[in-house]
Amino acid sequence: xxxxxxxxxxxxxxxxxxxxxxxxxxxxxxxxxxxxxxxxxxxxxxxxxxxxxxxxxxxxxxxxxxxxxxxxxxxxxxxxxxxxxxxxxxxxxxxxxxxxxxxxxxxxxxxxxxxxxxxxxxxxxxxxxxxxxxxxxxxxxxxxxxxxxxxxxxxxxxxxxxxxxxxxxxxxxxxxxxxxxxxxxxxxxxxxxxxxxxxxxxxxxxxxxxxxxxxxxxxxxxxxxxxxxxxxxxxxxxxxxxxxxxxxxxxxxxxxxxxxxxxxxxxxxxxxxxxxxxxxxxxxxxxxxxxxxxxxxxxxxxxxxxxxxxxxxxxxxxxxxxxxxxxxxxxxxxxxxxxxxxxxxxxxxxxxxxxxxxxxxxxxxxxxxxxxxxxxxxxxxxxxxxxxxxxxxxxxxxxxxxxxxxxxxxxxxxxxxxxxxxxxxxxxxxxxxxxxxxxxxxxxxxxxxxxxxxxxxxxxxxxxxxxxxxxxxxxxxxxxxxxxxxx
Amino acid sequence: xxxxxxxxxxxxxxxxxxxxxxxxxxxxxxxxxxxxxxxxxxxxxxxxxxxxxxxxxxxxxxxxxxxxxxxxxxxxxxxxxxxxxxxxxxxxxxx
Numbered sequence: 001x002x003x004x005x006x007x008x009x010x011x012x013x014x015x016x017x018x019x020x021x022x023x024x025x026x027x028x029x030x031x032x033x034x035x036x037x038x039x040x041x042x043x044x045x046x047x048x049x050x051x052x053x054x055x056x057x058x059x060x061x062x063x064x065x066x067x068x069x070x071x072x073x074x075x076x077x078x079x080x081x082x083x084x085x086x087x088x089x090x091x092x093x094x095x096x097x098x099x100x101x102x103x104x105x106x107x108x109x110x111x112x113x114x115x116x117x118x119x120x121x122x123x124x125x126x127x128x129x130x131x132x133x134x135x136x137x138x139x140x141x142x143x144x145x146x147x148x149x150x151x152x153x154x155x156x157x158x159x160x161x162x163x164x165x166x167x168x169x170x171x172x173x174x175x176x177x178x179x180x181x182x183x184x185x186x187x188x189x190x191x192x193x194x195x196x197x198x199x200x201x202x203x204x205x206x207x208x209x210x211x212x213x214x215x216x217x218x219x220x221x222x223x224x225x226x227x228x229x230x231x232x233x234x235x236x237x238x239x240x241x242x243x244x245x246x247x248x249x250x251x252x253x254x255x256x257x258x259x260x261x262x263x264x265x266x267x268x269x270x271x272x273x274x275x276x277x278x279x280x281x282x283x284x285x286x287x288x289x290x291x292x293x294x295x296x297x298x299x300x301x302x303x304x305x306x307x308x309x310x311x312x313x314x315x316x317x318x319x320x321x322x323x324x325x326x327x328x329x330x331x332x333x334x335x336x337x338x339x340x341x342x343x344x345x346x347x348x349x350x351x352x353x354x355x356x357x358x359x360x361x362x363x364x365x366x367x368x369x370x371x372x373x374x375x376x377x378x379x380x381x382x383x384x385x386x387x388x389x390x391x392x393x394x395x396x397x398x399x400x401x402x403x404x405x406x407x408x409x410x411x412x413x414x415x416x417x418x419x420x421x422x423x424x425x426x427x428x429x430x431x432x433x434x435x436x437x438x439x440x441x442x443x444x445x446x447x448x449x450x451x452x453x454x455x456x457x458x459x460x461x462x463x464x465x466x467x468x469x470x471x472x473x474x475x476x477x478x479x480x481x482x483x484x485x486x487x
Numbered sequence: 488x489x490x491x492x493x494x495x496x497x498x499x500x501x502x503x504x505x506x507x508x509x510x511x512x513x514x515x516x517x518x519x520x521x522x523x524x525x526x527x528x529x530x531x532x533x534x535x536x537x538x539x540x541x542x543x544x545x546x547x548x549x550x551x552x553x554x555x556x557x558x559x560x561x562x563x564x565x566x567x568x569x570x571x572x573x574x575x576x577x578x579x580x581x582x
Binding site: 239311328348360383 | 566
């Protein structure tokens with residue numbers, strides 16, 4: 001078996017048995033990346049020299065017989081929104097093209113402490129704004145299952161790199177579906193944890209009340225392994241919650257007997273892709289056969305989620321992105337007339353069209369006279385959406401839905417119509433608004449051979465329950481073992 | 488029309504963004520579409536609903552005010568487009 005195909009837990013076993021060293025494993029990834037990434041374009045930056053040094057240090061620890069983490073010597077890819085000390089962090093934006101953070105973000109720091117190897121930084125929609133990775137300021141990433149299609153977004157580089165075996169696993173970030181939707185499009189596992197479960201320190205801010213870092217992996221076990229490392233309170237992020245982190249590997253129980261699963265009827269609507277509907281219902285029926293009780297449930301405010309989300313996230317983005325003014329870091333325009341003009345030209349040159357559009361929208365909904373009509377109204381509807389979930393979780397352990405209404409669409413298909421692009425996150429957005437965890441796992445393929453994702457949603461801090469459902473489904477099916485054919 | 492070119496120019500000024508004429512026209516059209524879609528929220532009566540700004544019930548977070556290490560000056564200024572004598576350098580602010 002090719003080493004690049006291994007999951008983290010399989011590679012850990014190989015390292016422990018000395019079947020290969022971390023350096024050999026790391027080098028085999030770079031050899032494969034040189035071939036595969038000419039087609040997929042997942043990476044923005046490769047850090048081969050540093051990665052080999054990290055791998056050698058891991059090998060020394062392993063040879064010494066130290067007790068090591070399951071991530072020791074495991075090659076990972078990081079979404080380019082995560083601050084990495086002295087390593088270029090661009091957010092796929094021209095405005096941060098040469099930015100080298102002077103520190104590691106907390107999640108990255110924890111991976112480093114555990115001995116993980118960083119192969120490089122992967123592509124994304126600029127500032128995580130998008131659902132296709134087409135909004136990157138630098139490259140178009142392609143779906144490894146069909147190179148004419150998008151890998152999803154905004155963590156499209158992460159999902160494509162995992163699916164194409166260009167890394168073992170990756171960290172992405174999810175504001176409205178940006179981990180789960182690309183995971184679904186690329187046939188891999190992606191989890192958005194509960195808001196506050198993972199520190200956002202060193203995650204470049206998009207919409208602070210919605211952003212969470214989450215793992216993208218080849219199977220559910222690897223998801224639990226990464227969650228064990230990145231979760232937990234951090235004094236540098238006062239919204240990270242000080243609640244004990246369970247050992248998520250203990251939640252990997254191959255049994256759903258007696259679990260109560262709800263099917264929100266608003267997520268199965270007219271106009272949905274037939275293959276997606278069929279695959280998701282088949283998954284639901286299997287879980288029922290295996291002993292879960294399955295019932296329809298209503299989340300009546302679902303249809304208001306997209307409008308609510310695009311008011312809240314653009315408002316927060318417009319203030320978060322005010323920091324890109326050409327003073328402390330990033331691009332500064334050369335030809336300007338005075339300070340204000342320097343700001344305005346710097347931002348005009350540095351930001352791409354979608355980022356400008358969202359800053360404009362966010363500035364408008366927060367401007368004098370419109371605040372109550374838009375921003376306050378959206379926050380009130382957010383309360384109603386969260387209330388729908390609160391009521392559902394009084395009766396259910398988890399909810400099952402499609403991750404995305406369609407499989408991966410064609411590159412260019414939705415670029416000209418921002419509203420259509422926004423609607424591709426219709427099933428993932430409510431989860432961020434409510435701050436609850438969700439995981440997407442592969443549950444089949446379309447007639448055209450494109451992966452389909454099943455979303456499992458849990459209550460606040462109930463990651464263990466959704467991992468259990470996901471693990472049971474995965475252990476009894478083989479969708480997660482399928483790989484795209486890349487020359 | 489919810490928003491015209493004049494308003495787009497006003498918002499761009501607030502957001503410190505220089506827009507080309509094409510961008511102004513494009514954003515006027517697209518923002519109209521998006522804002523019209525957002526009107527959907529007015530179907531809901533929210534008079535009695537409290538707004539949610541934070542989903543997890545957190546209280547004020549305090550810590551002891553101890554002196555801690557901070558980033559040294561060099562790497563902090565290292566990404567600045569212009570720096571001089573330990574300061575960020577900007578165009579003249581007071582005319």
